[in-house]
Amino acid sequence: MVTLAGQSPEERYAQAGELYGSGDYSGAASLYRKLWEEGYRSRDLLYNAGNAFFKSGDNASAILFYERAKLLAPADEDIDYNLQIARSRITDRIESVPQLFFVRWFDFLALLTSTNTWAVAALVMFLAALVLALLFLTKARARGRLLSFWLAIAALLFSFLMILLALRNNNLVNHNKKAVITCSIVTGRSAPGETGNELFVLHSGTTVTVEQELGAFHEVRLPDGNKGWIRSDCMEKI
């Protein structure tokens, strides 16, 4: 795998696609991963990275990248499909407690666009609310007075909602607490360190939620609600 210095990220992205097409999946995966590590993001980049990892046999990384792709494009059907196939090939089968429907909907809405888009939209909406409020308060005898009042209230509520969505998006994308197990097998213990009682055993590819961090150990919550301490080098955060 020769990567020339000074290649633009777009060229490297295209090169990775060609490698994938020619069957060099691990080469493609390492290129995609490098782009990701350099801070480049796009729905297709993450989706392709997931595919390359899946084809090269690294299911855990595939799931990791599909999960990341899902944060950029929650409604993408291909990502969902491939993630489902990758998940069907992992060892652990844990009954997950489904999220409440409104949390799901809210998260879906929050992920429809980026946090900054939501933030700017919220600001614009707030300005609109202020203008409408001024109209209502100053045009004493204007015919649209009542209308401007309700519009101002609506714009204010929308602005507030958009701020919440921007915050939620930021939390999900930049401070996601979910992590994917990367070690082929790892033991969950009742306390950080190697001394705690062994509670459960996880295999690579399982998605967990990090609850707290202490040194080299993270307390994780399994999809079924159980908690335990796991070595932090055995997982990668989404």
Add this chain to the structure above:
Amino acid sequence: MKRITTVLVFLLACLAAAAQEVTLTVDAPESAVAGERFRIIYTINSTDGQFTRPKFDPSFSVQGPQQSTNRNVQWINGDMKVVSSTTLIYYVTAGTPGTYTIPAAQFETKRVTVSSQEKQIVIYDGDSSQQATGRQQGQTSAAGDAPASGSEVSMRILLSDRDVYAGQPITGTLKLYTRINLSGIQELKLPDFKGFLKEDIETPPLRSLENEVIDGVQYGTGVIQRFVLYPQIAGEIRIEPAEMTALVQERTAARDPFFNDPFFDSFFSSVSTVPRKITTQPLTVRVRPLPEPRPADFHGAVGSFTIESSVSATDAKLNDAVTLTVTLKGSGNLNLAGEPVISFPQGIEKYDPKVTVRSSGISAGSKVFEYLLIPRNTGTFEIPPVSYSVFDPGQEKYVTLRTGGFTLNVTGTPGQEEGAAPVYIPGEDVKYIGQDIRFIRNGNGRLTTLSSPLVASLHYWLWFALALFIALLVLVIRKQQIRRNADKAGMRNRRAAKNARKRLSRATALLKSGKKEEVNAEVARALWGYLGDKLRIDQSDLTREKCYTALRERKADEEMITELDRILTATEYSQYAPVSEVESPAALCERAALLIGKLDNVLD
């Protein structure tokens, strides 16, 4: 006479001995263990002469020689033949491991000098010799394969390899070693070879023994049974001892020192057969597991193979059978090699393959998979290349074998053949034959770099505060403006009647000074000014209709409006008509004053 004969015989014997060619042979083991004694035997077919011992390596400690002389006189077809031989045995112990050369020994008679061959001997370290021999092929009689010293009859299992991968075939030989005469073997009991799949190789029954010199000791050896083992599980696997009863011939009479021959032995002494139980040493075989991950197309074949495939026809008629033959050839566990998985295109009916194994030698040969295919649809079908992975223990890795693909052209008219059931009926569900992830997207990937989230920065929130602040500022300024405007209008309202009266009194003054033309205009100005201030209508917007509508809204009498209309018409009319034709300006002034008074009552 008897004396002469004896002399003659002696002379003849001497002549015969002299005529015979002198040879000096050496018998030494090829290898030995350091510190253990082994023998070097020199045999000379003569008795007269000078033997010069070879210069042994100084690290060898040599004992001997033990010398023995043997002379046979044979009468064959009336000719007397004297066979004499001398045997010298040296007992040697080597101190340090290494490879040594035993130099030639010399034997000198009156006529010739002969030399023995030089011999190479490998001295092993006490421990490593075990490993070295363990790895050695069973058929070569290395030191490690020698039977336990002291046992007259023994049995060994010789394995071709004792460090193998699971599935890798091992050739095994059960071999008999004896230094004494046997009349037969009985009750052979082979171990059950737990953890192995055993396959017997046809072995001819043991009729005669072969001579083999191991470590300077001559043994009669014979192969009892040969077999192939296929390890099934990984780990250190122990092979239990094999058991057998050997029928040993034991002499009861004393050995005749002259006739040292089995034939004479059995002829002159009485022999009894004694059964003796012999067992082999237990062995362990290290079986290594096949490395993970195994390729998806690995079906258990371990060995070195090649693969090829062929089809009986590439142009086929509808519903006529076509045979795809895949041949796996090579050496390895052919019997355990599973069938390749071929995904045939839909529309071709496939039957389970017919499998035949053709053996050529020990665990070698070919395995043939014959797939019977019946095309049920017309068209061109691609029979995909067969991909078959095998584990090659020599390379210690998986090797993927591939064959070429085939294109099958199927012609014919559907439904022509009687009894051929239509495979595709209309309205059939789509067949899902596999599952895989979807392909990557190679579209114009618009890569964006990570941008810091706005919600995490203070600036973003300050924008909200700034907007709110500006809005409040605008509101306050605007409110003040409105209040000021409202004050102005109120003033004009309050002063409307007063202003109108001022104008009317000015009109009366104009009347007295005789400027009649200007009176009417002044009256009109007074009225319009009043209406504008009182009804809060801008002077520029003021029309009669607007005023009347506003007045009606304020509940003014129609009478008043009619009066207003009349006065306004009169003032306008008088400006363009001669004065005589209109009402007197004085009366108009009075009526206007009266109307304003009335309107003021209504509008306040």
